[in-house]
Amino acid sequence: MIGRSELAAMRSGSILLNTARDGIVDEQALADALGDAEHPLAAAAVDTFEHEHATFASPLFGLPNALLTPHLAGMTKAAMATAAIRCADHIAALLAGRPDGVPVVTVETELIAQGHEAESVRGRPGRTGKESGFLARRP
Structure with a gap:
Protein backbone atom coordinates (compact mmCIF):
# COMPACT_ATOMS: atom_id res chain seq x y z
CA MET A 1 0.00 0.00 0.00
CA ILE A 2 1.17 3.49 -0.79
CA GLY A 3 0.60 5.70 2.23
CA ARG A 4 1.94 8.91 3.73
CA SER A 5 5.55 7.76 4.12
CA GLU A 6 5.77 6.38 0.55
CA LEU A 7 4.28 9.59 -0.87
CA ALA A 8 6.69 11.74 1.17
CA ALA A 9 9.65 9.76 -0.23
CA MET A 10 8.79 10.69 -3.83
CA ARG A 11 10.99 13.07 -5.80
CA SER A 12 9.96 16.69 -6.05
CA GLY A 13 7.57 17.20 -8.95
CA SER A 14 6.50 13.54 -9.07
CA ILE A 15 3.18 12.50 -10.59
CA LEU A 16 1.44 9.41 -9.23
CA LEU A 17 -0.55 7.24 -11.66
CA ASN A 18 -2.87 4.62 -10.18
CA THR A 19 -4.71 2.34 -12.59
CA ALA A 20 -4.31 -0.77 -10.43
CA ARG A 21 -6.82 -1.86 -7.81
CA ASP A 22 -8.63 -0.02 -5.06
CA GLY A 23 -6.82 0.05 -1.75
CA ILE A 24 -3.34 0.29 -3.33
CA VAL A 25 -3.09 4.01 -2.59
CA ASP A 26 -4.38 5.62 0.61
CA GLU A 27 -6.76 8.17 -0.92
CA GLN A 28 -6.82 10.45 2.11
CA ALA A 29 -3.00 10.49 2.33
CA LEU A 30 -2.85 11.25 -1.40
CA ALA A 31 -5.40 14.07 -1.08
CA ASP A 32 -3.48 15.55 1.86
CA ALA A 33 -0.22 15.39 -0.11
CA LEU A 34 -1.77 17.03 -3.17
CA GLY A 35 -3.24 19.78 -1.00
CA ASP A 36 0.14 20.58 0.58
CA ALA A 37 2.19 23.01 -1.54
CA GLU A 38 5.38 21.90 0.26
CA HIS A 39 4.84 18.19 -0.54
CA PRO A 40 7.07 16.71 -3.29
CA LEU A 41 4.08 15.20 -5.12
CA ALA A 42 2.92 17.55 -7.89
CA ALA A 43 -0.12 15.71 -9.26
CA ALA A 44 -1.97 12.42 -9.52
CA ALA A 45 -4.06 10.57 -12.09
CA VAL A 46 -6.34 7.94 -10.57
CA ASP A 47 -8.57 5.41 -12.34
CA THR A 48 -9.55 3.23 -9.40
CA PHE A 49 -11.02 4.19 -6.07
CA GLU A 50 -11.76 2.69 -2.67
CA HIS A 51 -15.49 3.16 -3.23
CA GLU A 52 -16.70 2.91 -6.83
CA HIS A 53 -20.43 3.12 -6.40
CA ALA A 54 -23.29 5.41 -7.33
CA THR A 55 -22.50 7.38 -4.17
CA PHE A 56 -18.95 8.19 -5.29
CA ALA A 57 -17.08 10.09 -2.62
CA SER A 58 -13.32 10.51 -2.70
CA PRO A 59 -11.17 13.07 -0.90
CA LEU A 60 -9.45 13.55 -4.29
CA PHE A 61 -12.60 14.88 -5.94
CA GLY A 62 -12.27 18.57 -6.81
CA LEU A 63 -8.51 18.85 -6.35
CA PRO A 64 -7.05 20.83 -9.27
CA ASN A 65 -3.94 18.62 -9.46
CA ALA A 66 -5.85 15.32 -9.47
CA LEU A 67 -7.16 13.79 -12.70
CA LEU A 68 -9.88 11.27 -11.89
CA THR A 69 -11.37 8.83 -14.39
CA PRO A 70 -14.23 6.36 -13.78
CA HIS A 71 -12.20 3.09 -13.84
CA LEU A 72 -12.58 2.55 -17.54
CA ALA A 73 -9.28 3.70 -18.93
CA GLY A 74 -9.04 0.47 -20.92
CA MET A 75 -12.46 0.94 -22.48
CA THR A 76 -11.40 2.86 -25.56
CA LYS A 77 -12.79 1.92 -28.99
CA ALA A 78 -9.37 0.55 -29.97
CA ALA A 79 -9.04 -1.54 -26.80
CA MET A 80 -12.54 -2.97 -27.19
CA ALA A 81 -11.93 -3.80 -30.88
CA THR A 82 -8.65 -5.53 -30.03
CA ALA A 83 -10.32 -7.55 -27.25
CA ALA A 84 -13.16 -8.60 -29.57
CA ILE A 85 -10.76 -9.70 -32.31
CA ARG A 86 -8.61 -11.68 -29.85
CA CYS A 87 -11.69 -13.35 -28.39
CA ALA A 88 -12.92 -14.34 -31.87
CA ASP A 89 -9.45 -15.61 -32.80
CA HIS A 90 -9.32 -17.72 -29.62
CA ILE A 91 -12.77 -19.21 -30.26
CA ALA A 92 -11.84 -20.02 -33.87
CA ALA A 93 -8.58 -21.67 -32.72
CA LEU A 94 -10.40 -23.80 -30.14
CA LEU A 95 -13.06 -24.86 -32.63
CA ALA A 96 -10.31 -25.79 -35.11
CA GLY A 97 -8.58 -27.94 -32.48
CA ARG A 98 -5.63 -25.54 -32.02
CA PRO A 99 -5.68 -24.69 -28.30
CA ASP A 100 -1.98 -23.73 -28.09
CA GLY A 101 -1.64 -20.15 -26.88
CA VAL A 102 -5.33 -19.83 -25.99
CA PRO A 103 -5.85 -19.00 -22.31
CA VAL A 104 -8.28 -21.64 -21.07
Missing part, protein backbone atom coordinates in the same frame (compact mmCIF):
# COMPACT_ATOMS: atom_id res chain seq x y z
CA VAL A 105 -9.25 -22.08 -17.43
CA THR A 106 -9.24 -25.74 -16.47
CA VAL A 107 -9.74 -27.48 -13.16
CA GLU A 108 -5.96 -27.68 -12.88
CA THR A 109 -5.31 -24.00 -13.56
CA GLU A 110 -8.11 -22.99 -11.20
CA LEU A 111 -6.68 -25.16 -8.39
CA ILE A 112 -3.23 -23.68 -8.98
CA ALA A 113 -4.70 -20.17 -8.86
CA GLN A 114 -6.26 -21.06 -5.50
CA GLY A 115 -2.82 -21.93 -4.13
CA HIS A 116 -2.79 -25.70 -4.52
CA GLU A 117 0.48 -27.35 -5.48
CA ALA A 118 0.66 -28.86 -8.92
CA GLU A 119 2.77 -31.78 -10.07
CA SER A 120 3.39 -32.33 -13.75
CA VAL A 121 1.97 -35.64 -14.92
CA ARG A 122 2.29 -35.21 -18.69
CA GLY A 123 1.85 -38.50 -20.48
CA ARG A 124 -0.19 -40.08 -17.68
CA PRO A 125 -3.85 -40.64 -18.45
CA GLY A 126 -6.31 -38.53 -16.49
CA ARG A 127 -9.88 -39.34 -15.52
CA THR A 128 -11.02 -39.02 -19.12
CA GLY A 129 -8.32 -41.38 -20.39
CA LYS A 130 -6.58 -38.49 -22.14
CA GLU A 131 -3.21 -37.13 -21.13
CA SER A 132 -3.37 -34.72 -18.24
CA GLY A 133 -1.04 -31.78 -17.66
CA PHE A 134 -1.09 -31.40 -13.89
CA LEU A 135 -2.06 -33.24 -10.76
CA ALA A 136 -3.23 -30.77 -8.14
CA ARG A 137 -2.85 -31.43 -4.45
CA ARG A 138 -4.21 -29.56 -1.47
CA PRO A 139 -1.59 -27.49 0.36
